[in-house]
Amino acid sequence: ETGVTQTPRHLVMGMTNKKSLKCEQHLGHNAMYWYKQSAKKPLELMFVYNFKEQTENNSVPSRFSPECPNSSHLFLHLHTLQPEDSALYLCASSQVSEGRYNEQFFGPGTRLTVL
Amino acid sequence: GQNIDQPTEMTATEGAIVQINCTYQTSGFNGLFWYQQHAGEAPTFLSYNVLDGLEEKGRFSSFLSRSKGYSYLLLKELQMKDSASYLCAVLDGQNFVFGPGTRLSVLP
Numbered sequence: 001e002t003g004v005t006q007t008p009r010h011l012v013m014g015m016t017n018k019k020s021l022k023c024e025q026h027l028g029h030n031a032m033y034w035y036k037q038s039a040k041k042p043l044e045l046m047f048v049y050n051f052k053e054q055t056e057n058n059s060v061p062s063r064f065s066p067e068c069p070n071s072s073h074l075f076l077h078l079h080t081l082q083p084e085d086s087a088l089y090l091c092a093s094s095q096v097s098e099g100r101y102n103e104q105f106f107g108p109g110t111r112l113t114v115l
Numbered sequence: 116g117q118n119i120d121q122p123t124e125m126t127a128t129e130g131a132i133v134q135i136n137c138t139y140q141t142s143g144f145n146g147l148f149w150y151q152q153h154a155g156e157a158p159t160f161l162s163y164n165v166l167d168g169l170e171e172k173g174r175f176s177s178f179l180s181r182s183k184g185y186s187y188l189l190l191k192e193l194q195m196k197d198s199a200s201y202l203c204a205v206l207d208g209q210n211f212v213f214g215p216g217t218r219l220s221v222l223p
Contacts, residue, residue: 002157033211042119043158043202043213055209090157101206103148106157 003027004107006091012113013081021076021110023091032074033104034066035090043090049074050096081114088112117141119214121203126220127193135188135217137203145206149177149188152216153199161188161201193221 004025013019025032034046046060049068063085065077074091088111092104119139127133139147146165150158164170164179164186176189188201198221203214 002159004157042215043204045211045213048209050209101145101209101211103160103163104158104211105160108157 002105002107004091004093004105006089006107006110008110009108010111010113012115013078014115015081015083017081018077018079020078021089021091021112023074023076023107025072025074025091025093025105025107027093027095027105029093029095029105030071031094031096031101032068032071033092033094034074034076035092035106037088037090037109039087047076078112081112083114086112086114117205117207117212119203119205119212121201121214121217123215124218124220126222129193129195129221129223131193132189132191133193133219135190135201135203135219137186137188137214139184139186139203139205139212139214141205141207141212143207144181145208147177147179147186148204148206148211149175149186150202150204151199152202158202190219195221195223197221 007022031050036044047066067075088109090109091107094104095102149161152158162177169178174191179186200216200218202216205212
């Protein structure tokens with residue numbers, strides 16, 4: 001238990017569906033992240049939120065839409081996904097102090113399958 | 116561009132010492148992290164280096180040479196539970212760039 005929870009743990013959706021992934025951190029951190037982990041590929045950073053402001057968007061397609069209503073919650077809204085978007089989506093949080101990014105704590109991930 | 120390299124797989128024997136190397140080429144550098152990831156689980160933090168030299172934490176040590184773009188993770192007194200993937204990640208500004216990971220198998 002890392003103090004970062006994600007729901008759902010597994011999700012199967014069609015290409016025309018709309019769904020949302022939820023992440024919550026109980027560590028008092030001020031930065032949150034979404035990552036994509038596909039088989040045989042490195043972990044890919046998708047979005048970074050620092051003090052609820054999005055500070056990084058690594059050329060992620062617009063069919064992925066993040067939302068950070070407060071420093072403890074992070075969402076990833078999904079719509080019209082493609083089969084190649086099937087992957088493990090990991091949420092992480094960390095504390096940023098005086099510009100320094102400390103180690104990240106990861107949630108268990110959501111295993112997404114797009115049919 | 117950004118590039119991080121690690122060996123894909125390594126095998127070692129219980130009780131032995133293993134060194135996992137990581138080389139990186141990034142536009143910026145604000146630190147290097149090592150994470151452990153067991154199959155089907157989330158990565159967990161192992162170590163952090165921002166200055167050259169060796170950081171030791173129990174059975175795990177990590178070394179950094181910024182001039183060479185090189186780091187290694189040293190695992191001593193290997194245990195079966197150390198079988199996992201080990202991820203090297205470079206912090207470039209606010210962007211964490213991960214390597215492909217090294218899958219370590221510890222044999223009895």
